[in-house]
Amino acid sequence: MASHALTAPVADAPAPSPKADPVPPVAAKAVPQPRYLFGPVIDFLCLGGSSLLLFPLVYALGDSANVAGVAVTMLLVAHFINHPHFAASYQIFYRGFAQKAFTPALGRAMQARYLFAGLIAPVALVLFFLWGAGTSNSRMLGYAANVMGLAVGWHYVKQGYGMLMVDAALKRLYLKDPAKKIILANCYMTWFASWLGLNAAASRWELWGLAYYSFAVPTPLVTAATAAAGMTALAAAWVLASEWRRMGSLPWNGVIAFGVSLYAWLLFVTVNPVWGLMVPALHSLQYLVVVTRFQLNYERDQLTNPDYKKTSLVRRIFGGNPLPHLAFFFVVAAIVGWLGFWGMPTILDGLVPYDSIATTGTLFLFVFWIFINVHHYFLDNVMWRRENPETGKYLFG
Template identity: 40%
Template sequence: MSLMLTLFLSNLINHPHFAHSYQIFYSNFREKIGSLKYERSLRSRYFFVGIFLPPLIIGGLLCLLFLELPRVFGLAANTMFFFVGWHYVKQGYGMAMLDAALKKKFFNSMEKKSLLQNAYAVWIFSWVLINFSLQGNSTKYFGVSYFVVPIPVWLLAISAVGCTWFSCRLLLVLVRRFRSDVPLPVNGVVAYLVTLYVWLLFRDPIAILWIPLFHSLQYLTVVWRFKINKITSERSSPVSPVYRIAIFAAIGFGLGYMAFWRFPEWLDANVSYNKEIFGPSAFFYISWIFINIHHYFIDSIMWRKGNMDVMQYLFESPVPIVAPKGKKDCSSPETGVVTT
């Protein structure tokens, strides 16, 4: 029962967070790839990730499926989990930076470098450790045989030493900062540490299922702050901000359900492929891998430093939401965010 509840909650919260990233990324997309108010490098990234990358990933996976290359097809899942680690540590680092910016307790360049280098070291070690621990095991992902990258002991040892070295160095940096006169953004640092050491290195099977849920909740705090600020800043719209936010949320749940469940289910039932090799859920496999990997690249653009949308809507104070006529205004007088 606890396993089923965990899976239900994880999917319920996790899928809308993916959908919301698409809603934000492709909103006003023509302007993002063509307007001069965005830097040229940023426009190029939007074009590559938004237009070029999706058919590249999907086309590659479909070729592997129909050419019946199960070994390489199984490597796609390992590639996805490789990028999962990258995505998680970048989010952990981003939460530390966001908390520091909102509280005006900024990290200096040396501290930021130490946080980022440690994040990458933990990420690489976690991926190496997972592949090393799965060697010799028959693992499947949506019925597709998972390809485990062979990891020699010496590589595991090097990655472990590197992880330990950067972790100890970061500990010294944080202790030095804590003892200084400059306040430490504690919440952001805690989010960073949990993301790295609990999400990536904790191996309990049930706890692992909760990680996407907490990752999504952490992500949604950023998305909702961004979206609420953006909607409430658009005063010219005749539609109430409350309704627009509700519509945004509803679309996210609908897109998440369709993309992760209904659409791949239909494809598996109606498209012919070799189910003896790939099992009955190959399109579930393709859909989940594509959305995950593409989402990571989307995020690397949306939340990057220098993106004017982030600076405008993520760091500014929310504007109080005006309740519809006849309804009590239930927004918080301190934050402007609607409370229930």
């Protein structure tokens, strides 16, 4: 969830007047609004609580942990959590894309966002990779991997902020705008400091055999950014404490999601190699619980339309129960995720000739992994905005 600047989709309901007539019993039976995505325990574990349980354990193991074994395990987990989370965003974004991008059905601003993220951004990325590979410019391709790190960091912090806003909306515990601005400032500074730190840590990494080049970062800049991240963290803690006093409570699952996304998953991800291997799965799990809520409500809504059921073979097979449709959605996500990260790049690496001396490693694996990670940011920047009508309808409905 990249630019997850979600705020409450509805305003606080006004308190009833003490002089108002009593509400008739029939009219008072309103449908209760959900206060969790799936319940207190599931929300806690999926949004970030599992990290609170795992992080101390992994940190206590130190370097004695079997890194190779964990790496193999997490590679298997990626097939069922990490890669499907990317594919799910493609399924949601491009569903009904023609109407979203070529008609003002969602408003002109959203139409422009869909056009840019859905057409212009991927074409620009493809042209860049064609140029880099065609000219065997491995250094420019390496810088693309660095940009991926920049986008992934942004994605993590904005998703953490988005989880806080989603939980606040569900709990009807709306943070004031000044508080949200300070929290966002902490997001931006933590993201920037972590990216600078990554560049300062080493001048060259590798991804699928291709060099991952970093930018030269002055040490004073890293120090200043880290200090700014620390100061905004203190400010964010202060405003959350103030909001707690004002409202009497906080959306705690959202607060935990925000905290682990910024610090456990981004700023301190390098404290242990095993933890670094586990973080992408935890981030994807956080994303998928929101997608599950969104998609389940989407299926329920669509299945109320008889025409929708008639025009879809899947709907005719599974009938009116939304759960099989949800399962089918995730099966497709698993297949598309495998094709995007392994199937298609592996086939292309075997079929398409390129200068394997100048461009070492598995070029198409490198390109596909970076493309999907970077493009995912652009998709989420559109899908999960509060201005997107689908967000309020299916996520909070």
